[in-house]
Amino acid sequence: MLILGIETSCDETAAAIVDGDRRILADVVLSQIDVHRPYGGIVPEVAARAHLENVDAMVAAAMKQAGVGFADLDAVAATGGPGLIGGVMVGVMTAKAIALAANKPFLAVNHLEGHALTARLTDGVDFPYLLLLASGGHCQLLAVLGVGDYRRLGTTIDDAVGEAFDKAAKMIGLGYPGGPQIQEWAAKGNPTRFSLPRPMKGKPGCDFSFSGLKNAVRLLVETLPKPLSDTDIADVAAAFQTAVAESVADRTKRAIDIFTRQWPHGRHLVVAGGVAANAALRAALTVLAARSGLVFLAPPLNLCTDNAAMIAWAGVERFRLGLVDSLDFAPRPRWPLDPTAPKAAGAGIKA
Template sequence: MDRMGMDLVLGIETSCDETAAAVVAADRRILSNVVLSQIDEHRLYGGVVPEIAARAHLDHLDAIIAEAMREAGIGFADLAAVAATGGPGLIGGVLVGATTAKAIALVHGLPFIGINHLEGHALTARLTDGIDFPYLLLLVSGGHCQLLAVEGAGRYRRLGTTIDDAVGEAFDKTAKLLDLGYPGGPALERAAEGGDPARFDLPRPMVGKPGCDFSFSGLKTAVRRRVEELGGALDEKARADLAASFQAAVAASLVDRSGRAIEAFEADHGAGRPFVVAGGVAANRTLRAALAGLAERRGMPFVAPPLGLCTDNAAMIAWAGQEKLALGQVDGLDFRPRPRWPLDPGAAPSIGAGAVKA
């Protein structure tokens, strides 16, 4: 492969329960993208155990990096920089990835770039679709639910966030209530495929209310009450119908909140800019379809990354590194990883769990 003029960045992602490494070129080509899931290690516990996750990253990261470099067909001397998630996330895992990246940078004389994991998601649409700034972003994952005006790399203005549970967390907790297995989000989506979304009348959180904030704890409580009303003994049909009803309620909430954010965004940036959905929950096809319909009605291009680039991966970290490198924004080896790292530090704190997960 001819690499003349190609700046290559190695990206490392270890913020939660995926150990990942990737090599991405400045021209948006993904030369490799290796992801090792830890689902089997955490399934027994019904959720991610931070200590187990950190140990797994430590055990496997060197081999994952070697595989990513081998797939890309390059050596460390071919790299322009090394980028690693520096937060937010489970701090033990973040430390493993960032420390490994710093060691590679030091040994091979390369720039090191600490990447905000959320910024990786926020910029993925530029990697996959080459869109220009500004655009409206709905970032939905297990720990995050935000609406942001993306005005440039490192320039984010938060329009709304969750005041309690993130949407992915609500999916996982609801799946646990319905005894659908782990990981909960994909299991609930599969169950909902055969369900009747109109059977259970569940609340549509925040729909019709001013502002762009989200709330999902009340919806989760409503599902629990329906389970209790059914005596706790759910047959397959009841599980499917509750899953479908929950998913429909989430979709209605996301569409309503996003619609209000579109109004605020267009007041500043005009009509016709892209509407981007990113993060792990963006892999849910029902939610994608609902949000794509909203974008079509509002005359906005709709962009959602391929399913494999919605969930945690290192290609997005490498691309965010490319964006930072192009701006000359590199970090020293004294960079300090952090468990919390808001994209918009100037945004007002929110009430509830959502505030600490930003």
């Protein structure tokens, strides 16, 4: 089985070829970070235009890297949502055009499912497993029971964790994207110099909250002399990163309690999404998993951030089950993995 995957949901234009034996035959990604850096964040219209200008070249590069032609493909997969709708439309229309011209099936993949199934691509993990999906737009805890079968145990009631990293970085004068900048400076800082809150820690349920932590960083920075010294920047970054890691670990521990009770044959705690690249978070979750009797698993760094290999692999999984989409599929700005989940704000499953 050979699947072409296309990813254009945010600020990476990506294409990949993955086969049914979990081999990544091609994986090309064009980042738009330099395009959006002057704005301090992603501008949807700019992102969509960049996808439109580059997606054909990315597909051609992936096909060349894999040494295959369109006739060799079994299907064409693209992110159908959720994401910035202009970018999603570019990827979907490109995939549909290839599928129609080459007479191949079209697969609309949920971007979040791409992240959720990455551990099966890299490590062949069996269902069920517990997933922490942490990125710039999402922060969720999910029981992954099968392809298209998810139970959300917790979600953020306000901001995503990656968005909190970006905003905190901006407040202390660091560049975009904030996650790598915070991690770099935190490594040089003292995490105990400043006291910051651990949002939701110790509270019932598995939901997250990061708006209060962002506000605490803002108030802290206002008390410090300007311009901030390198020591101040490093110490605030370290305090923020530690607060995030402890808060996320607390919420994840409660999700583990639910998961191991309801699905006792599950053996893995998986983290995915861009924030999964954060070393402090990985370290905290590694310890937590070991204490809980689970195996901790995180994808390679290049498969944590948005990429097309995960979309191609999700396409493999769906194609095997006959889950093919028609060419009238409409791109979706929102597409929950668990549409039956209750609203956030403490309404999730209680531990």
